[in-house]
Amino acid sequence: MSTEPQVPAEDDLPEQLRIRREKRVNLIDRGIEPYPVSVPRTHSLAAVREKYKDLETDTATGDQASLVGRIIFKRDTGKLCFATLREGDGTEIQAMLSLDKVGQEQLDAWKSDVDLGDIVSVTGEIITSKRGELSLLANTWAMASKSLRPLPNDHKPMSEETRVRMRYVDLIVRPEARTVARLRPQVMRSLRETFTSQEFIEVETPMLQVMHGGAAARPFKTFSNAYDIDLFLRIAPELFLKRCVAGGLERVFEINRNFRNEGADSSHSPEFAMIETYQAFGDWRTIADLTRSLIQNAAKAVSGSHVVTHMNGREADLGGQWKEISLYDAISEGVGETVTALTPIAELKKYATKLGMKIDPKWVTGKLAEEIFEHVAQDKLIEPTFVMGYPVDTSPLVRAHREIPGVVEKWDLYVDGFELATGYSELVDPVIQRERLIEQAELGAKGDLEAMQLDEDFLRAMEFGMPPMGGMGMGVDRLLMALTGLGIRETILFPLVKPETD
């Protein structure tokens, strides 16, 4: 079965598709190339807009230009035709074709050959119209690329499914889609600049891994013919970045794709871009400072200040020092009793039941505590908030808290109610690390599909001596969400969608 869109036999085509195909054939029959190798273009539309921005109404400049753009608006009248050309950055300029400039033959051809969505080249004089619109008054025109499909209605937004399945059309018709597409590289550049300014170096570690580790998640599995072994698409780069730090690359980061074989919804995608970074001789506090500067600099890069404006108009202030709360204090407040990492699971279950939560019997004590926290507090975590101090049994790669028993030096950063980043004082004791990973392997043997595997090579690296370090992971797509207020499928150009079926 092909996943290509099926084009039915010619005579079965919907009317509008059939007519456009006939127009293409008609062009060829008249010796006109519908897809020429090149067309005249002397200026970008943006350059013309910039140069003539102060031109008064109804002015003829005498300046000649050849402009190219996609027709997004077209109005044919008897002897004077108007069309709006749009180029990639969204800049638009009007083209005007009048009988006395282009002649009857070219005017008729324009009316019959050109449709909304076609890409055309027009050559003529830069003018402003009687209504003040900056325009090119054509002497001649040429087809640059004939569109065989009608553009969607410009005045009604496309459904979300159509936008995602046909992002190219979304980009043509919706300025916000192009804005978001350009926002991502701005953020990426800002992140790399912040890292570089603090002497972090970017490394690239394997995406195909012999064993999956570094996070609790189900992996995608694949197979190497050459090595005759199963491979996993990585769920996290953590264990390789720590190998780098062991080797003396003291400050490293990686921005790249992770893959998790789990559900997809408005904040989860099976493949997603992730930042991970490790700083030798740092800890969870220094890495929190780094995280804040990464996010605040990104906000400044896209909006000019630490206050970002979401697509729905809401303003979010990401500036200043951020609030810190203790996980167990928040739980205690939520249930009205003192809860610590040492509170027995039976008591936690009692509190959870009283809150009306459904309890998964597979949850360990720490997992239950985290679930209670999310239940009582997540909705309140709108302004940026570091949630400090997580249970040890859900965090096998984190160092024990230097004061609080049963707790590790781990924070989660929440913004707009979702988890944006997580940071640790990393566990570097190879003996304790081995014990924790063996516990994970036992969970895996018992059927926990998210448990980590025992990575002997990683442990060997740690046994050579890893410096104390802080580490952090942050979802790039989620950072985009925090900066724009959009859902994850809007921040990813081509999110995974199930194939269309006929």
Added chain:
RNA sequence: GGGCCUAUAGCUCAGUCGGUAGAGCAACGGACUUUUAAUCCGUGGGUCGACGGUUCGAGCCCGUCUGGGCCCA
């Protein structure tokens, strides 16, 4: 995994009580030398997601499946 909503023209959507399928934009033919979602006259365009069932008759009711969305676990 469970619940609810949803699928109709190229796009966005209506469709009442089960009785010949509708609108706007888009398209096609015509008029118009300053239009900005122009206006005016005329025209065409549908396997109503798929498969079954009930019925004299199904876009509508029932079942199954597929895609999409939301909520819950």
